[in-house]
Amino acid sequence: MNAQALAALALICPSCRQQGVEARLQLRPLDGSDASHAVDNGFFDCPRGCRYPIIAGIPIILRDMADWWQQSRHHLSAMTSEPPEMVDYFAYLAHAHPERLAERALLSTYMDAHYGHPTPPASWPDSAEYWQHITTLAERTTAGGLALDLGCGVGRLSFELARWHQQVIGLDLNFQLVAAAACIQRTQQLDYERRLRGQQFTRVTQPWSAPSNVLFLVADALDPPFAAASFDTVAALNLLDNVNVPLVLLSQMDALLRSGGTLLLASPYEWRSDISEVSQWLENADQDAATTLRQILSAQLIPQLSLNYQITAELAELPWVLRQHQRFWQWFIVHCLAARKG
Ligand SMILES: C[S@@+](CC[C@H](N)C(=O)[O-])C[C@H]1O[C@@H](n2cnc3c(N)ncnc32)[C@H](O)[C@@H]1O
Numbered sequence: 001m002n003a004q005a006l007a008a009l010a011l012i013c014p015s016c017r018q019q020g021v022e023a024r025l026q027l028r029p030l031d032g033s034d035a036s037h038a039v040d041n042g043f044f045d046c047p048r049g050c051r052y053p054i055i056a057g058i059p060i061i062l063r064d065m066a067d068w069w070q071q072s073r074h075h076l077s078a079m080t081s082e083p084p085e086m087v088d089y090f091a092y093l094a095h096a097h098p099e100r101l102a103e104r105a106l107l108s109t110y111m112d113a114h115y116g117h118p119t120p121p122a123s124w125p126d127s128a129e130y131w132q133h134i135t136t137l138a139e140r141t142t143a144g145g146l147a148l149d150l151g152c153g154v155g156r157l158s159f160e161l162a163r164w165h166q167q168v169i170g171l172d173l174n175f176q177l178v179a180a181a182a183c184i185q186r187t188q189q190l191d192y193e194r195r196l197r198g199q200q201f202t203r204v205t206q207p208w209s210a211p212s213n214v215l216f217l218v219a220d221a222l223d224p225p226f227a228a229a230s231f232d233t234v235a236a237l238n239l240l241d242n243v244n245v246p247l248v249l250l251s252q253m254d255a256l257l258r259s260g261g262t263l264l265l266a267s268p269y270e271w272r273s274d275i276s277e278v279s280q281w282l283e284n285a286d287q288d289a290a291t292t293l294r295q296i297l298s299a300q301l302i303p304q305l306s307l308n309y310q311i312t313a314e315l316a317e318l319p320w321v322l323r324q325h326q327r328f329w330q331w332f333i334v335h336c337l338a339a340r341k342g
């Protein structure tokens, strides 16, 4: 993690904020790392005693760290600086677990979707074109300043935004995906397993030029560790239908964005009742989600949120393809928009 990246940004303790206290986090590098350079291991300390680790250069800033550790420690044992033989042993054990197949498959899908662009079935849209459209839309965002990519996955949009922002924060709940993004940045190459079928994977390696002005961290988009109005651009691609209360995501995005800044949203509105209750979906029998979202952004709907946005660019139907394996592809039709905060 590049410590200078944080100079312009105050990180706020999510745990104290829940108790009504806005406490700013202080960086404390370990291993004698120089706080003005890359920090691979360390902590963010809250003046009230909370601590958040930096693991393999990635800050983890979640309100309930104990719960996160309970769920994530098996991923991390291979990343901490144990003797090499032990690291290999943990990597082997982690690899052998059945849950690991689902994780490897997820990584394969998103690395392909963001970077690998395997050839789709005949006449299907290809991912490279998807990213061209997203980038053209994203270029409508305000140049300079700070951008935030919520639910960044393996980081492609964060890297694109970095071309015209001074600093980008890529944030996701999934350590594995964020670690893959940080690894591309560190090594300047793609190196991942593409799933062929069943348990068969093939290795993909390729150089990839990734900018250095992106900081990836693990945090919750619904409880983000930042002060209000910190960002010039706030983006969330394909996240709205992946959170339990989509309206909370919209209001958090609005809170983080300075006035005059740009909101970037894309979603196929593929609501799932195991993620959010039907009553939370931004659509109903009479009105589709694209219309509902437009009305919420201009405060025609849910005026108590006080949103005041003007849509500056919109793509009604952008094909987005996710490859699960060679015989299972998913094709979504995504609605995308850029909107300026009044
Ligand atoms: C459908 S994927 C989209 C990834 C990427 N934005 C893209 O468009 O390819 C949704 C992502 O959001 C992340 N996510 C889900 N809930 C989240 C939350 N509350 N806070 C941060 N990230 C979240 C998931 O881990 C996943 O990486």
Ligand SMILES: [Zn+2]
Residues within 6 Å of the ligand: 013, 014, 015, 016, 017, 023, 046, 047, 048, 049, 050
């Ligand atoms: Zn605290």
